[in-house]
Amino acid sequence: MPDFDWAEPDTVAETLDLLATRGEDAKLLAGGTWLTLVLRQNLLFPTILVSLRRVPGLDRIAVDPDGTLCLGAMARHRAVERAPAVLAGWSALAETYADVANVRVRHQATVGGNLADADYASDPPTVLAALDASVHALSPRGERLIPVRDLIVGHYETVLAPDELITEVIVPPIPPSAAAVYLKYRTRSHEDRPCLGVAALVDLATDDTCRRLEVVVGAVAERPQRLPDVLAAATGHPLDDTAIEEIAASYAAGIDPLSDLRGSTWYRQRMIRVFVARALRAALARRPPAS
Amino acid sequence: MIIDERFAIAAPIEDVWAFFLDVPRAAACMPGVADIAPADDQGRTYRGRIQVKVGPLKAGFAMDVELTDTQPPERLALVARGTDRGTSSMVQATVTLRLTSSGDDATDVAYQMDLAIRGPLGRFGQTVIRDTARKMSDQFVACAERALATPSNA
Numbered sequence: 001m002p003d004f005d006w007a008e009p010d011t012v013a014e015t016l017d018l019l020a021t022r023g024e025d026a027k028l029l030a031g032g033t034w035l036t037l038v039l040r041q042n043l044l045f046p047t048i049l050v051s052l053r054r055v056p057g058l059d060r061i062a063v064d065p066d067g068t069l070c071l072g073a074m075a076r077h078r079a080v081e082r083a084p085a086v087l088a089g090w091s092a093l094a095e096t097y098a099d100v101a102n103v104r105v106r107h108q109a110t111v112g113g114n115l116a117d118a119d120y121a122s123d124p125p126t127v128l129a130a131l132d133a134s135v136h137a138l139s140p141r142g143e144r145l146i147p148v149r150d151l152i153v154g155h156y157e158t159v160l161a162p163d164e165l166i167t168e169v170i171v172p173p174i175p176p177s178a179a180a181v182y183l184k185y186r187t188r189s190h191e192d193r194p195c196l197g198v199a200a201l202v203d204l205a206t207d208d209t210c211r212r213l214e215v216v217v218g219a220v221a222e223r224p225q226r227l228p229d230v231l232a233a234a235t236g237h238p239l240d241d242t243a244i245e246e247i248a249a250s251y252a253a254g255i256d257p258l259s260d261l262r263g264s265t266w267y268r269q270r271m272i273r274v275f276v277a278r279a280l281r282a283a284l285a286r287r288p289p290a291s
Numbered sequence: 292m293i294i295d296e297r298f299a300i301a302a303p304i305e306d307v308w309a310f311f312l313d314v315p316r317a318a319a320c321m322p323g324v325a326d327i328a329p330a331d332d333q334g335r336t337y338r339g340r341i342q343v344k345v346g347p348l349k350a351g352f353a354m355d356v357e358l359t360d361t362q363p364p365e366r367l368a369l370v371a372r373g374t375d376r377g378t379s380s381m382v383q384a385t386v387t388l389r390l391t392s393s394g395d396d397a398t399d400v401a402y403q404m405d406l407a408i409r410g411p412l413g414r415f416g417q418t419v420i421r422d423t424a425r426k427m428s429d430q431f432v433a434c435a436e437r438a439l440a441t442p443s444n445a
Contacts (some may be wrong), residue, residue: 027347041411042378044347118346120418155419156346222422260418 001039005048012167013139014057019163020140022048024061028165030074033105036228058112058167061085067173069093069109073112073166077102079125080111090171092180092199099184102191112166118152118223120258121193125152126218128227130199133171139164147278152223178212179201183279187262194219196271197261198280202239202287210239215247215276220257220268227254231279239284249279292373292417294404294424298432304392304441307400308364310439311388314356318433322427341373345423348373350375350412365390380410404428 009015013059019026029035038044054060058074061083069090073082080086081098083240100106100123114124115135135146139161160166163170174180182202188194201214213234215223230250232260234243257268300307309310311317318327327339337356342349346363352373360368362422367388385405393399406424407413 036413038348039416040383043411045377087304154346156348258415258418258422 002045008051009055024162030084031108032111033109034117069171070167071111074112075104077109092185096182118158121219125198129224130214130216135166136168137164155222160222179283181282196220198279200283202283225255244280248273251276292406297401300398304364304398307398320431322430378411380412383407
């Protein structure tokens with residue numbers, strides 16, 4: 001492993017100061033499940049690691065008065081999957097975090113670290129994009145709110161500046177008439193990363209037409225894939241079998257999947273179709289019965 | 292890992308050939324390339340450096356390039372080898388270019404690259420490497436098109 005300095009700032013302000021003064025070769029350390037790997041493989045040579053573990057308040061999990069879920073950047077996957085508030089209002093999110101890797105990794109991996117890593121074969125970004133979540137990012141230039149959909153721009157690449165820190169992820173409430181699911185498809189072992197993952201959110205009006213629809217496919221390209229034209233075309237119409245198959249076929253046709261050990265481009269193309277349809281049916285089945 | 296691409300350039304085949312044979316000029320179109328210079332008098336071997344960046348990961352390869360086959364104006368083959376001291380990784384790329392004239396001002400270019408990366412970077416993930424190589428080659432092609440569309444004084 002390369003040599004580097006170690007810092008454990010006590011405040012967000014101190015953290016930002018360190019990032020600003022030490023420049024691009026300073027790296028933030030959250031849970032370390034990704035960073036330690038690339039350090040040990042001699043792929044990354046930071047001059048200083050800035051650990052966030054002493055900064056208070058960053059692991060907060062709470063629901064704001066307006067119903068928005070706030071997940072602190074340092075909230076561990078395990079804490080999110082077990083939080084009563086998340087289980088009650090955002091069960092698809094709790095299930096997603098519960099389905100990442102294994103329990104040892106989940107005790108360590110953090111909400112903010114996972115997003116900042118921008119690994120294509122990851123589950124949470126897919127669901128957070130479908131739920132229209134955003135991140136609060138702080139830098140010496142101030143605070144900004146970045147939709148998760150716009151955060152990841154390439155392999156391990158986000159729109160975050162080197163001196164910018166994710167403090168919190170905010171997730172809007174899921175309306176009572178809606179339901180969301182995440183289907184993770186593994187082709188190898190139970191602990192493996194996904195061949196693909198599909199997050200779907202369905203909200204139907206009283207006449208059973210689609211009020212709002214979200215479908216995001218993850219782990220098939222360098223960033224989560226959402227096809228706004230397909231979603232817009234389906235909105236306002238009944239979500240019957242024909243519509244579901246059409247949406248699934250459009251997603252399969254509209255995504256150019258990558259190829260890796262978990263599935264070839266050809267295979268992923270077919271599985272996108274299968275799992276988008278399954279996710280939509282699962283979301284429909286999860287909706288509360290009409291009252 | 293083999294990467295196959297095809298593209299068309301709106302220039303006569305002789306101009307396209309001259310462009311690729313002028314290794315420093317063509318290499319300037321590759322993102323991250325610096326300090327490329329001939330390593331012999333015959334124009335067969337060159338030295339240079341290439342900087343590759345994937346998110347926070349960076350590698351700088353010292354490169355040796357050798358033209359292994361030149362059949363004007365149709366076929367050009369080269370081997371590029373490089374080492375990154377930071378990550379102790381090695382890269383070797385065997386590139387074959389085939390040019391076909393498809394009109395007075397139109398040339399089809401087919402290229403095949405056999406890319407091998409050894410060491411820590413190679414273990415890092417073939418998918419990411421392939422996507423990065425693709426992105427770089429897309430940028431290279433776009434730059435080559437611009438360079439050839441602009442009539443030079445030569």
